[in-house]
Amino acid sequence: MQIAIVASETDAAQTAAKALAERYDAVAPREADVIVALGGDGFMLRTLHQYLDLGKSFYGLKLGRVGFLMNQFRDNDLLARIKRTHPATLHPLEMRVTTSNGEETQALAFNEVALLRQTNQAAHVQVTLNSEVKLEELVCDGILVSTPAGSTAYNLSAHGPILPLDANVLALTPISPFRPRRWRGAILPHTTRVGFHALDPRKRPISATADFREVRDVLKVEVSQSREHAVRLLFDPEHNLEERILDEQFTP
Structure with a gap:
């Protein structure tokens, strides 16, 4: 599996992106199987728009204020985590x-x-x-x-x-x-x-x-x-998007 690393402009995201890119031999988004986005939901939305036409899967790591579309950030076992993910297909x-x-x-x-x-x-x-x-x-x-x-x-x-x-x-x-x-x-x-x-x-x-x-x-x-466009987001099993949306209905 080849991954690309993209990150928001915050110091935390940029530092983490550099370390992950070196550890996992990251490639350019066009060459990757999965694009890993580091930041918050706003950055993930911009990433989806920017790379929509590549037809790649997207995996987010939360290093921003809001992370509903993201997974918890950890800098170890990234490839193993991606292999265990649950996909969610989104039509814009x-x-x-x-x-x-x-x-x-x-x-x-x-x-x-x-x-x-x-x-x-x-x-x-x-x-x-x-x-x-x-x-x-x-x-x-x-x-x-x-x-x-x-x-x-x-x-x-x-x-x-x-x-x-x-x-x-x-x-x-x-x-x-x-x-x-x-x-x-x-x-x-x-x-x-x-x-x-x-x-x-x-x-x-x-x-x-x-x-x-x-x-x-x-x-x-x-x-x-749009039925012509779709993206596939990847979520850790314990943080899949369907469960988050369900749980949100019971949040005080």
């Missing part, structure tokens, strides 16, 4: 955006696609599912579509549901909704095409974010799960 969301000036942008998100107000005024958004209007007008700070893997991140902070990894569903969660007052979101089949339309883009501009990629002054956004 695909975001297609049209801005107020007519520009079109596409981006992928492994956690969520989020729409957020750009000013102090609430956003007014129309919500469609498979081109059918479901909410004529949502007045809110924002709204997001989350994958199961991302359901314990921003989605959970916005009081959205935690989704089992193999449930084949997405979470549609409003952020500080004002109207309709009692609408708390929806759980959608993973095949759903979710559409958002800014109802007052000049007075109430909205931005759209796919993981860390932001587009401002959006007019309309379509979100769907």
Whole structure:
């Protein structure tokens, strides 16, 4: 087994990466069987985006603040640990955006696609599912579509549901909704095409974010799960992602 070592910019991650690369004769990501990422969840997301097209497996070691997608850091028995891992396949969301000036942008998100107000005024958004209007007008700070893997991140902070990894569903969660007052979101089949339309883009501009990629002054956004793209994350048996998502539902 050949591994590549990539690391965040922190001193701890860089020091550990140098030691691991020497110990295990690390190769370049393109030549590796497994890409080992040292850092936190944010760095893992950037690593997935950067090396998605290589079709490699990814194994994270936590050397950052948040490590839901990572395994506990230990600098010994790395190859043996990787051989015992449980894989989890993640399909990202695909975001297609049209801005107020007519520009079109596409981006992928492994956690969520989020729409957020750009000013102090609430956003007014129309919500469609498979081109059918479901909410004529949502007045809110924002709204997001989350994958199961991302359901314990921003989605959970916005009081959205935690989704089992193999449930084949997405979470549609409003952020500080004002109207309709009692609408708390929806759980959608993973095949759903979710559409958002800014109802007052000049007075109430909205931005759209796919993981860390932001587009401002959006007019309309379509979100769907990409079946063409997938990544395989590796987890130690005692820290597999499905168990973590399950356990999170019982965390006080």
